[in-house]
Amino acid sequence: MLLRHTPKEIGERKAVNINPAKTCQPVGAMYAALGIHGCLPHSHGSQGCCSYHRSALTRHYKEPISASTSSFTEGASVFGGQANLLQGINNIFSVYEPDVIAIHTTCLSETIGDDLPQIKKKAEQEGKIPEGKYVIGASTPSYQGSHVTGFSNMVKAMVDFSEKTDTKNGKVNIIPGWVEPSDMEEIKRMAKLTGVDTIMFPDTSGVLNGPMTGEYKMFPAGGTTIEELKSTGDSVGTLALGEWCSADAARTLDKKCKVPCKVLDIPFGLKATDRFVDTMRTVAGVSVSDELVYERGQLVDMLTDNHQWTYKKKVAIAGDPDHVIAMVEFLLTLGMEPVHVVTGTPGKKFEKRIKELTKDKDFEVNVKARGDLFLLHQWIKNEPVDLLICNTYGKYIARDEDVPLLRWGFPILDRQGHQYFPTVGYKGGLRLLEKILGLLLDRKDRDSSETKFELVL
Ligand code: SF4
DSSP states (O other): TTTTTOOOOOOOOEEEEESBOOHHHHHHHHHTTTTTTTTTEESSSSSSHHHHHHHHHHHHHHHHOOOOEEOOHHHHHHHSSHHHHHHHHHHHHHHHHOEEEEEEEEEEEEETTHHHHHHHHHHTTTTTTTTTTTEEEEOOOTTTOHHHHHHHHHHHHHGGGGGOSSOOOEEEEEEEOOOOOOHHHHHHHHHHHHHHEEEEEOOOOTSSSSSOOSSSOSSSSSSHHHHHHHHHHGEEEEEEEEETTTTHHHHHHHHHHHOOOEEOOOOOOOHHHHHHHHHHHHTTTTTOOHHHHHHHHHHHHHHHHHHEEEEEEEEEEOOOHHHHHHHHHHHHHOOOOOEEESSSSSOHHHHHHHHHTTEEEEEEOEEETOHHHHHHHHHHHSSSSSEEEEGGGGHHHHHHHOEEEHHHHSSOSOOOTTSSOSSSHHHHHHHHHHHHHHHHHHHHHHHHHHGOOOOOO
16 A cells, blocks of 8 residues: 555645646646747756656657756856856757747746846847747746646747738637647547648647657657748637637737637547537538548447446546546546546636536535645545546556556556547547446456356446
């Protein structure tokens, strides 16, 4: 029992998080920046922060993550990091030749009070940013928000590129939120099937799930290009997937270039995917393609065929707000009961949304934003569940409480496949359901007595 000290009794606890269900802002900013083609993320802080953020992403995506750092030492910590950053910008453009440097701050540079826009202006004045190259920046202090906030802040910084001309480009911007590269590919595939011409930003497909070619490329072929980012200001609309990850950028673009936006849930599960497809159909003024209707039918068929295994099963779930909201809705579609729901990211809207989704159900739901895995574990001790859905850190609870674990979200450190196989859309819904059923039926096989052990369940 690795977590044997977790007590069943829940006491009042305000000042401390135990086993947080989140990580720090720059991790999200770094992931978002990798979704721009030819971009080098830059961490304005100490080397230790940058190493941690890179390794967190490397361990999840199983790819080398390139990023540079302002390498603060004692001097920069006292006098500010401007000199380091100016030197850094000069070195990075000379040595690595990226198209863009995407700078995010850290706790240290934020506490000192370094002013990124002012340093960027100085770099321009001193000719440190070559013609045709760009620097963008996002403020990402880790004592606020979470990795989700950092992701959102960097996506919002990408709106700096947008330009509005007199001619619309006929495209729809899709801001996919923090999803896997495989999910971004799947969202683009669904848009293509619907006949919608899109600009996705950020887009890590082809960056963090590319093939092994035998040749190292510091800047892989994928990612949103600068031309595409500029063109977002001429698009006919923006679909922002996820209130926490994507809405800020979409609203900023609307304000800057008058590109109307719609904020939707990330299309995990049947209903959220229906809303996404329906919105795309409306925006493009087309009918839903036969292929998508077929795929939807397959998902409906599979969830109907297997309802007896999922019905009334209790689930505990922890993850990022945009993910968890859509997943809770999918679990309800399956007849399951998400009784314990936690996100580490702050935001009371999260609790409200989960309560709205579960309000007519005949079970009580425990829900907490800015919660942690310690609390989730305590809830499970008080009301056991049939399934836990969490990132890799959930494995300790799953082992102690002997509950099947569906690894889903960020980070997944000890399993493979998330970069290659989507969980968004109808196809992704099939995969999620297959995984859930596999876990529940394996458990049934394991626990059945010899007289009840069936060849065919
Ligand atoms: S010091 Fe702040 S930015 Fe750096 S790793 Fe820690 S929480 Fe993240």
